[in-house]
Amino acid sequence: MAKKVSRAKQREALAAAAAAVQVPERCDVVVVGGGAAGLVAAVCAAEAGASVVVFERELECGRKILATGNGRCNFAHENLDAGRYNDPQFVRGVCGPADAWLADVLAFWRGCGMAWVSDSGRLYPMSLQAASVRNLLLARARRAGVVLACGREAASLGELPRAAATVIACGGGAELVGGLGLEARPFSPVLCPVAARPVDAGFDLAAVDGRRARAHAALLRGGREVFAEDGEVLFRSWGLSGIVMFDFSRRVEAGDVIRLDLTCGMGAEKLAGLVPEGVLDPQVARALGKDALARAAALDFRVEGLAETNKAQVKRGGLLASQFDPATLGACERPGLFACGEALDVDADCGGFNLAWAWKSGIVAGSAAAEYALLARKDKN
Template sequence: MRVAIIGGGASGMVAAIAASRPGVEVLLFEKGERVGRKLLATGNGRCNLTNLDLDPVHFHGSLPAFSRPVLARHDAAWTLRFFGALGITPVVEDRDRVFPRSGQASSVLDVLRWRMEELGAQVRCKGTVRDVRVSGRAFQVFADSALPETVDRVVLATGGRAAPTLGGDVSGYALAHALGHRIIEPFPALAPLRLSSPWLRQVQGTRFDGAVEVLAGGEIVASARGEVLFTEHGASGPAVLDVSRVAGERLLAGQPVRLNVILAPDLEPDALRREIDRRFEQLPQRPVSTVLVGFLNKRLVPAVLRESGLADLERCAGAVPAEARGRIAEVLEGWPFDVAGTGPWAHAQVTAGGVDVAEVDPGTLESRRVPNLFLAGEMLDVDGDCGGFNLQWAWASGHVAGEGASRPA
């Protein structure tokens, strides 16, 4: 039996390992010059390979229950056993995140490549697959710079659109669509938010420990605490990445979305107001532009004061009325920005949306449209939170799809 795996990323490599059984010839097509390019960039080069808390709440998509059967059989313990057998010693860090003890994503890629080699999987790099045609009970796979290959089973593992320089693109969706699958509009998740604001030019490059809230339809629909970074076009940093999926989903639904940036999440509102009053009263002769210096990142101060309605930043602090100080506290409690979008794709870590999982068997990951076609990884409409959940889905779904694709007829 011949099995083609299309895509040499996290899910495709594990699918190739799972499919490599006696009597099965495995061909893995990768469009890049080498396999696993994105893997090298994961976890800031350290590869957050899974998470010990795989509660379903960390996985998303149009059918949130879809990923459960796969993750129930291939949980974090399975991932640790799988990689342990290949030589990876895990270390658990804060928030149950698991990394290789080596601290090197490259070591995770090495052991996957070596295992594929030992098992005899044939890796065809620079082999962008342009077409997959059903031909009777078999498939014909058309890749660049090679003759078409006839195979019995196909695993599509081409990933999503995120991070195009690391392999993200839409060609996998086109292949799935041509084979009869519906694609749920992909949008960037774990991504920066594009904001409309006159202040960005002044505050870009500023990084601070804060919190964010996403507001849509008159309610707070997501919130996160952690580092926030203002950029040229909006906001990024772990806290923003954590709420970006919900913001993107609401925007796609046509709702106006607002981001509140909380600059003093460590203080209750009363304590914050007392602190601001104290600072204004302590040095009344100083220009108002100096009052928050030492409390807030000073690059944020002029924009915060202007957003609070203070036009003249040279006036004495003592001359600022109590109600204006109250407005400053309000801005520090939640500086509102209109969200224009998520992305760009170049800075997104994950794709939300993708191949509609209603057309895929959740037990085997076989297509319900095309027998003997299997799908795995990020190209499916499944995405996870930041913290090792996306790679866990890639390993688990790749293994299930590879096993299914090599099952005796």
């Protein structure tokens, strides 16, 4: 039987491997952040002929990828609809039409040797293992000659190897983003549960804590519907969770009402003759009590705010998109500076949209950074 290596030993080995990496004093392109976007940018820059160093503060690159999609990595979506992002115009400008964008992302992953499967439009590696995605990306980066300088946090651009081009790929919430002299929107967590209280005091959330239900969910502001989505909702004693609510977390304001239709729009005719336990989770049916089916069709919750924000999947905010050329992701006023991924003020719904942005923006920024650096090298010679 294979011997299990302790976490401490694993860390020790990673620290030793990181310390052994020789970081060159100069290179063509330096990438700050070895996450999803930074690794793809590094691969594209190196495959275009640039010498590339990735600065990563963790002891290994791409750690977050391992946690994505509950360990399965929902790496893209079949329908890359720019409307699922906070800034559709900028995203369209960078990524192009949905079909071409998807084709670029899939060609990149095919080029890593990966096959994929679709689950209702959400794309996963065929292995259903996020580790496949991370490991294939690292292998391709190493093959392309990228130097992965892990365990090295860049507090400022001045600490990096001298390079003609720099790609900022340090993700959401990174302090470096605020110190670049560019305008940035403060980071705030999204894609997390919603703290909410039932409007009907007779419905006790604690009694259904941990229960799931399929629902049509609508977000009401001042009595008007501003967003709606169908899917699974998870009841918590303090509010609502599940993928649908993660998407709601990008849109809710305190005081809004979330209306759940646990009958998914069946209507009185289809519900006639059915009993609550034939339609609803028995525990939810019990908590609803008398007239459970009628109450289940319009169950209102008053939003108090967001919950479990420390586990949020994405940080909204970052470098304002208006400062970047969508064709290259180069900073308009700072030649040689590029950005990609969550470091830019771009966020999206659940479903593979955030990673699809990370990959494609990494391709654009990495390729353009290499072109810029190689031109600079040619001009010098």
